[in-house]
Amino acid sequence: GMAEVWLxxxxxxxxxxxxxxxxxxxxxxxxxxxxxxREGVAAASINHPNTVRxxxxxxxxxxxxxxxxxxxxxxxxEQVRGEGPLEAKAWTRLAREVLGALVAxxxxxxxxxxxxxxxxxxxxxxxxxVADFGIAHLDDAxxxxxxxxxxxxxxxxxxxxxxxxxxxASDLFxxxxxxxxxxxxxxxxxxxxxxxxxxxxxxxxxxxxxxxRARFAxxxxxx
Numbered sequence: 330g331m332a333e334v335w336l337x338x339x340x341x342x343x344x345x346x347x348x349x350x351x352x353x354x355x356x357x358x359x360x361x362x363x364x365x366x367r368e369g370v371a372a373a374s375i376n377h378p379n380t381v382r383x384x385x386x387x388x389x390x391x392x393x394x395x396x397x398x399x400x401x402x403x404x405x406x407e408q409v410r411g412e413g414p415l416e417a418k419a420w421t422r423l424a425r426e427v428l429g430a431l432v433a434x435x436x437x438x439x440x441x442x443x444x445x446x447x448x449x450x451x452x453x454x455x456x457x458x459v460a461d462f463g464i465a466h467l468d469d470a471x472x473x474x475x476x477x478x479x480x481x482x483x484x485x486x487x488x489x490x491x492x493x494x495x496x497x498a499s500d501l502f503x504x505x506x507x508x509x510x511x512x513x514x515x516x517x518x519x520x521x522x523x524x525x526x527x528x529x530x531x532x533x534x535x536x537x538x539x540x541x542r543a544r545f546a547x548x549x550x551x552x
Contacts, residue, residue, distance in 0.1 A: 336399060339384075344399075346384065351393035365393045368439070372462060377433035379426040381450065381460040400458045402451035405511060409446065415511050417525050423449075424508055426457040431504065431548040434462050435497050442495050444503035445484045446510050483516045487539050498541035501551055505536030 335348045356362055369386025376382070385396035405423075409415070415423060427449060434441055441448075441462045450458045480489065486502035489495050510516035512525065521530050536551060538544045545551035 337396075339396075345401075347397045347399045349395040349397065351395075356388060356391060356393060362388055362393065369395055371437055371439055375433050375437050375439075375462075377430055379430035379457055379459060380433060380462070381458050397460075398458075400450040400452055400460070402453060402455070405446035405449040405451070405457075405507070408451065409511060409514055414514050414522075417529065420508065420512055420525075421529070423457050423511060424504075425552065427459055427504060427507075428548050428552040430457070430459040431497075431500055432552060434459070435500070435548055440495050440497065441500045441503070443480045443484075444500055444507055445481050446507055446516075449507065486541065488541055496541065497547055498544050501536050501544050501548060502538075502541070504551075505533055508533060508536070 333350050333352075335350065337346050337348045338344075339346045351365060366386060366388070369383065373383040373386060381400055382398040383395060384398070385394075387394055403411075427444075431441065431444075439462055441459070443461060444459070448459065448461045450460050452458055480495075480503070482490070484503040484506045486495075486499040489499045506516045509518050509520070512518075512521050521533055532551075535543070535545060
């Protein structure tokens with residue numbers, strides 16, 4: 330991608346932070362630099378317990394940088410691979426937390442565009458923190474991608490795979506696939522396992538509806 334992430338120490342506040350550095354070639358494009366700054370400001374305005382906090386955004390020394398909260402508990406991918414799929418109670422907590430984050434992100438006018446298990450982190454209390462919203466997707470602003478879609482194929486909605494623009498509904502679809510992974514260990518499974526109650530099967534089917542208009546109206550409705 331266009332970015333790399335480093336663990337760093339904020340010497341003034343004595344806290345560990347994560348710093349995302351955008352590759353230098355992107356700084357040759359003033360429109361892209363301005364969009365990076367604007368999206369960083371928008372993302373930093375979000376203060377929700379289930380989003381990764383953004384502390385600072387800027388450019389300097391040939392890079393664009395984003396200073397973020399360091400979340401030490403690993404990703405959903407690592408958790409499911411290490412400990413196995415989630416039981417229904419932990420799964421429901423995860424779904425609520427990520428949806429709460431999506432409500433806040435969408436209300437700030439940002440689409441995530443790349444909800445997937447590796448973008449869901451856990452803090453020391455086991456609470457989910459959604460990472461990589463807004464800023465992650467400057468690739469599509471460069472005009473170099475043509476018809477290439479932004480996101481990870483397994484988690485992309487049918488309409489985005491067909492080249493339509495991402496919407497809040499496509500974020501909900503990606504969350505549905507992510508939650509299938511959390512429940513089964515395989516994002517491509519058609520649905521939940523039998524250990525989940527019927528109403529959760531019905532609910533996830535609505536998140537994963539092929540037609541975006543058949544999904545929940547928005548993240549708040551899904552929540």
